[in-house]
Amino acid sequence: MLILTCPCCGVAAEETELQPGGEAHLKRVGPGGSDDEFEAYLFARKNPKGVHFERWRHAYGCGKWFLAARCTATLQVFGTYKAQTPHPPAEIVEKIREARPDWQPDWSAE
């Protein structure tokens, strides 16, 4: 059972205090989006074995959503960070690269 540290209140909460929210950093597609874009937004999930970014809510705590970077295979947690972040911040990326030198971000810096 995982422990994640909520970046909003600093509490190291166990999984039973948290609510999972699936993949992080999805970009909402509204009425203007094409069928393909909307399908990708609604249904296409990465589900990788390895480095993954996820949404979690500190549901039994401060109530805030936050994001976590972890390895789905070894359950190593590279870090947690605020939900109001379009891409994983640099320090998280650095931590991941330390543990997984071959890993490459799949987004481009804006």
Place this chain on the structure above:
Amino acid sequence: MTHTPPFRLSSGGRLIDRAWQVPFRFDGRHLKGLTGDTIASALLANGQMLMGRSFKYHRPRGPLASGAEEPNALLGLGQGGRFEPNQRATTTALTQGMVLRPQNCWPSLDADIGAINNWLAPLLPAGFYYKTFIQPRPFWKHLFEPVIRRSAGLGRAPTEADPDRYEQAYGFADVVVVGGGIAGLEAAREAAEGGATVLVLEQSPVWGGRTPTDHPGGQGAIDALLADLRARKNVTLRRNTMATGLYDHGYLIAREALADHDPNQGIPRQRLWRIRAGHVIAATGALERPLSFACNDVPGVMLASAVRDFIADYGVAPGRRIVVVTNNDDAYRTAIIAKRAGLDVPAIIDARHNPAGALPDEARALGITVLGGTGIAKVKGHRHVEAVVTCAYHGEGAPLQTIDCDVVAMSGGWSPVVHLYSHCGGKLTWDEAGAMFRPDPDRPPLGPDGKGNVTCLGAASGNLTCAGDLEHPEAPIMPVWVMPARAPYKLRAKMWLDFQNDVKVTDVELAAREGYASVEHTKRYTTLGMATDQGKVSNINGLAVLSGTLDQPIAATGTTTFRPPYTPLTLATIAAEAKAEAFQPLRKSPMHSWHEAHGASFEPIGQWRRPYAYLQGTEDRHAAVHREILAVRRGVGTLDASTLGKIVVKGPDAGRFLDMLYTNMMSNLGIGKCRYGLMCNENGFLMDDGVVARLAEDTWLCHTTTGGADRIHGHMEDWLQCEWWDWKVYTANLTEQYAQVAVAGPQARTLLERLGGSIDLSPEALPYMQWAEGDLAGISARIFRISFSGELSFEIAVPSNRGLELWERLHQAGQDLGITPYGTEAMHVMRAEKGFIMIGDETDGTIIPQDLGLEWAISKKKADYIGKRAQSRLHMKDGNRWKLVGLESLDGRVIPDGAHAVAEGTNANGQRKVQGRVTSSYHSPTLDRPIAMGLVHHGPARMGQVLDFPIPGGGVMKARIVDPVFYDREGSRLHG
């Protein structure tokens, strides 16, 4: 009475107290043991070697081991609700007056009819069921399975509720040491010296593991360590606590026995510990393996270490003439201890050619014959060992000599207990020299920081010398998987691997021949290791035999997956405090006690309990609902609506936010007004509905369904925090702050006016879909003119602490008006009479508002709302979707809820095509006829057509498609 049982030795027994006798009953007989005995040691002291029957062949079985790995000596303990099957006699402490019942035998342990399976054994090989019961197909369901099920399962399940209490507790420690033997205690001291908080768990009531038994100075070493640890503030020593499983991020589950089999203490029987360990040290020791020789399952054939334990720890002789058979030095200790206790040891049979070294020398010096290069061809005796026949180990089993004996103490080597290490991903490596799988320290389970968080120490790491006596260096083990090495089929067919499930060497060989080469497949085909002992003593022997048959190294075969729990946990321990009244939180409204006192029959809605109906006199639920509806339609009724969600949404961007949340417009709602709104998820599907009231320029109050409050509040926060985080909106879930009462019926206004207060309730001042606040009956209240019943209706919200008072005032003031409390079912029927949809009835997570004819509640002006894009997907706009209609039964019967309307033809699976289904169906007391709503293909375009609904039990009901509004279509009543 000081009668000494026949097999109790006159001296020795470090764990027993000879001053205290403990009477107990076994299989109807009255026996006596001693304080400190386990059930097994007490039974053996009384000469009772036969303790159970094996699962498949009902072979007579005695104890094999002396600890948690025991596969044979399983008993039913206790009576009534306290009965527990499959309890290991070797680890259960004997208590005063215990009642023990043998299992898997009938009519008795001695005369068991099921033992006929033993004679049928040649007809029941591995995979027998799979091969035999396949054809003809229907026979499986109707004949084979019911018959097989009757004989399946080991031990009876208790039929009464468990009266004992259980609890759980959360623990935290930097270092958790599992195992209170010498390796564990030394590790604990080292960790404690470094300043860590240390928790040490020991499964048994005594500290020390094997050390005090096996090491001449062992007890002294253990006592010194314990004294050191007890003096340290940062160390906690917990006995009787079995670490059953290790999970992600150092989450360790352990069971502490507090008052096992002793209900008189009045404390919880067991406690489930949920421990968060920074680091786990598994000092869990090792388990001895049996040897595979013919008839190695006859009662009296035991592990050498177990024989030693019974003699040294309990002062019990398992037999008078003990033959030791081994492939390693350790078993010599058993021979030496037995001889010194005054028992006969006619021979040590050693598969190794020239047993030499300190231990063999000591045995020989005691006059014990050591037979090198020798094995056992077979054991003689059926219910009890009578003799062994020896043979050359490297031969085919040609008999050499017969040695009379009543116990065979065997040792095939030791296997480190690697369960905790393996539970969450630690990898093992095959140690050829030690003939064992041991933990690979380079591939441990990982913690959240990506570093190893479990370390095995002592015997658990494969270092078998740690518990033993270092003055006697040991010669190497010689791996022995089948004895004799070239045993023919006839002997191999009598060599037991898995004692509980009756899996023999030939069963594993058969599985390999039939293509089950993977160890996981072999396990399932043969049931090897699938019994309650999870193959603690059998697995390594089994996979060695498999490797031999496949002619591959054991490392290539690998092990099956180690899964928690290490030993069985009773379900009550896992449930812990969550039983009876505390099974789950029941949410109660502020008026709950009134409902209880007035005949309410409750229904669960999520965790809430809401009155379904209030039963009067001998009324049943149906009659009560009927009466309640007519009372509301004719006079006035009250519904406890406190459970409805109430979420306040405030801020400069609140209107914009609600426009995204609801399908219709909320930003343009006037202050003081109410509007019904629909909420969809991003898939476009309807997820909740309710009335929204605008409280102020920047403040709205959103009502949700009873089950929806927390979910919708979470939904709002999700969008605010994760998508539109720059919008200035705050929400607060005020569901429980307010009691809410719906006062409905033509007399509703009359009733409320009697209560007095500052609020003008006239239709002009407070028309339909508006709200007002002020004083009502001296209570600060907000009154919403909204209606779910179709009647003139006011929903009154007051602070929860005043809810009961308001409710009682209403009932006092309304007596002459026939005021009637009504429940959720009356509400459901009345809303259906009006054609109002219900979330969960008309919706099921795949319904869009357009399916329900709710286009009027979807804004055409808004560029976006959650779900809008999805509702423009092809399948959502498809004209072939089923749509909401009313259904009118043609013969006056109520159509069953959920019934499907059939269409012509069949689908690809040969099933009858369907064209609609019933979503709500009731008898309407108001109209005195059945009413129903349903979703029908092209429904609204087919008014007047008749559909066929086949019903359970045969027959077809016919219903006509009609408008879904059955009552007061003009709405004159609710506008009244």
Place this chain on the structure above:
Amino acid sequence: MAETLATIARIPGLGMLTIRADLARAGEALAEAAGLGLPDTTQITTDGSRSLGWMSPDELLLILPEAELPEAHEALTQALMGEHGLVVDVSDARAVFDVTGPHAADVIAKLAPVDAAHLPEGHLRRTRMAQTAAAIWRIQGGFRVIGFRSTADYLGLILTNAALPGSTLAPR
């Protein structure tokens, strides 16, 4: 018969106000209006009669005698004048229990996934107790627990069960 591990007492008569605002901007003004120090992240400040708890990065909870609530409500609303914020009365939505006695920490440790024995003074821990949400902090002689009104019976029951005489967590 041994004594219960702790006394479980339901505490009536407390007023509670939920405050939501940008605490970096309005926190000090709110604390002043409440008459207490502004609590740091996951802390609770108190003067013995009133307490101000940090609930979330943008949420405080003021707990005070019921009679003082209307005035405090007004003062807090004033303190937020011109700010985007929310002050609401949640007194009736909560149930408060005091768990006091020599083994109060054992009672908490049986129900909440927190290291109760080492919960620091002045720390407010929002978590769950068995299956219901709760906030816990230390008071004189034990802990105060706030849960929801609708599940008050459940919370009271599990606390009472956990305090069963003879069931301390001390190793035996």
